[in-house]
Amino acid sequence: MAIHMHNIGKMSEGEPFSWTSKDALLYALSVGAGAGGPAKNLAFTTENSRGVDQKVLPTFAVVLGSTSGSMDGLGDFKLSQILHGGQQITLHRELATSGTVIPVSGMSAAYDKGKNAVIELSTELLDAATRELVATSVTTMIIRGEGGFGGPAGPSEQWKVPDRPADVIVVEKTSLDQALIYRLNGDRNPLHSDPQLAKMVGFDQPILHGLCTMGFAGRAVLEQVCGSDVETFGTLSVRFAAPVVPGDELATSIWKTETGAVFQVRVGETVVLDRGSYAHRRAVAGESTDHLAAATA
Structure with missing residues (x-):
């Protein structure tokens, strides 16, 4: 194993x-x-x-x-x-x-x-x-290919989209040089910059870093759910579902909850970030967040 x-x-x-x-x-x-x-x-x-x-x-x-x-x-x-x-x-x-x-x-x-x-x-x-x-x-x-070793299956996932339209949808277009800028943060994987390597592994062109897409979603949540107050920001989690190409338009759908929000990011009809969830810092610590919900309603 x-x-x-x-x-x-x-x-x-x-x-x-x-x-x-x-x-x-x-x-x-x-x-x-x-x-x-x-x-x-x-x-x-x-x-x-x-x-x-x-x-x-x-x-x-x-x-x-x-x-x-x-x-x-x-x-x-x-x-x-x-x-x-x-x-x-x-x-x-x-x-x-x-x-x-x-x-x-x-x-x-x-x-x-x-x-x-x-x-x-x-x-x-x-x-x-x-x-x-x-x-x-x-x-x-x-x-990939390393399952079947007899370990635990892991916790069941409780995430689901609320049965109502999203409270807000934030639409932003990524730039053609988005990956070239993001790589300057330290992730120099050539999959995001080298056209030849990208084609070798099955992509038509270099793809955007998943963490860059997460950054776009995090900004949307910070603005729409936290009122841009960084002091309230607690826990954010995402599942990477499909690749994004620089120049794609990201649509982040956000459903506000008592303790934060759930969200999903699409490019057209394709879900690229799934099972997005966010909790205010006070919710993570077990404190009341009623004032935050009122401020961003």
């Missing part, structure tokens, strides 16, 4: 990861902030606008320490077997415009899905100065 089940729960500390104001600004631009006009999203795209303090998009957390999770202890399967199935982030406090975190990562779960296996890789980001928990991310990886 290729998956190293004995390593579940073993966490290892990675190298400190530092970022600057410029890195946070670049990330915001790479997920479409400011594309609706130069005066829009100034808090995320500028650091010196009069009367506007710089803020950091919560989904920037996926970039921090993103290279810390080693694949060595997960199993002896090939990289070609791995699909990025989903992503979850939880913010325990607002992200600073600059700082240093220490990533602590490891395999947190492995599930037997029959033909395939699913592995969850968890990363805790600790403030390098105080060791305070800043954010947590969980990366879900589908390992």
